[in-house]
Amino acid sequence: MEPVEIIKKKSCFNLYQFKEIIQYFYNKTDYEVFSMINKRCGQVLLLFEENPIPYTEDMKVIFPNICIQHLYHYEEEHVFGMKKYIYHFEVSYSYYHDVHGERIKFKRVVFNRLDRIRYGGQIPEGITDIGYKAFNGSDIQVVIIPDTVTSINNNAFENCNNLKTVYFSKNLLSIGAEAFLDCVSLKEINKPTALQFIGYHCFHGCIKLKELPKEIKRSN
Incomplete structure (x- = not known):
């Protein structure tokens, strides 16, 4: 004592x-x-x-x-x-969209597959994570990742056969395994300057992507 x-x-x-x-x-x-x-x-x-x-x-x-x-x-x-509620646990964008306001703040907002079906292919501001298989198999051609996004989860854009260009967020920290697996039309990505982690086979099967920024190493 x-x-x-x-x-x-x-x-x-x-x-x-x-x-x-x-x-x-x-x-x-x-x-x-x-x-x-x-x-x-x-x-x-x-x-x-x-x-x-x-x-x-x-x-x-x-x-x-x-x-x-x-x-x-x-x-x-x-x-x-x-006066204010701050949520630190993960919520979907649909939930965030319905309830957020001046008195309600969210630290982790995930854009998942159901959100994409409900709101379309454009990723809105306020998102922090792109969810598992959120865009898997979609016909999206260009992806613009908002600066609020820090993480792209596993298989998020797998088999997006029409995807040609990806603009990464300047605050992106991690890209999950097989996130862009078999995106056969993908040929242009920018340099993710804050990237700290990239998962296994992230760009495997992206046959038109001839060169990766030095921050990203192609895994086999």
Whole structure:
């Protein structure tokens, strides 16, 4: 209990510094114990306007000033009355399209096969991931990846026989395995400057693609 004694006697940390430290606590119990140390520790918890851990209605006693709720899993409780909700788990573009607004933000939005059927072949802004087989077998000819996209998943554009040109996002970090497998008409792609990962057989069977940017190595 040494940390308790240090806080009781004298601390070199101000309230905001304590807030930065305890935001890494693991669970509700950690914060409950901290709040009972002394009055000053309770004042630290009053500074939180965004939940540092999954938040439920009964936690208003610990964090009475939370007004922005971060949600990390589908099953988390949606607490009524927040000024803003920020979703960190993956959602489809259809869901994002229907509910997003000033008070509701999404960190991961996937454009999947059903989204493509519903909204067409143009990839909209706000998407962060192109889903597994999202465009598989479609007749799309040109793909323009918005700058919000950071990931293209496995087989996303497999067997797009009419696809000729792909303009990658400047923020694209990864291209999954066989993402452009057997795109036999593909002959032009730009340099993905931020790319960190490329999957196995990504451009295998792209017989018209004579040269790849040096950032991309053809896998066999």
